[in-house]
Amino acid sequence: MLKLNNEMLEILRECLRSNRPDLLWVLDDEKTIEVDEELGNDLRNVINDEFVKVGLNDNDEPNELGIKLEDLIDKIGRSYL
Incomplete structure (x- = not known):
């Protein structure tokens, strides 16, 4: 089970x-998100795509949003690994 702050x-x-509107159903019940390995990998891939698009500074270091995206990837991974 995955619990996320607002x-x-x-x-x-x-x-x-931005990347996978077909997965928005995951947020239907925002209080708890049941994540198995397949869904977790899908979500992490979506977030990683966003990270590549907007999460890096010109020097390829994570910007403020990039750090949050990395944290979200880690939280999702910990929820099913």
């Missing part, structure tokens, strides 16, 4: 809207 939920929502 900020992380909004980041995940934006990632899904």
Whole structure:
């Protein structure tokens, strides 16, 4: 089970809207998100795509959003690994 604060939920929502709107159903019940390995990998891939697009500074270091995206990837991974 994955529990996210409001900020992380909004980041995940934006990632899904931008990259995989077909997965927005995951956020239907925002209080708890049941994540198995397949869904977890799908979500992490979506967030990673967003990280590559907007999460890096010109020097390829993570910007503020990039750090949050990395944290979200880690939280999702810990929820099913």
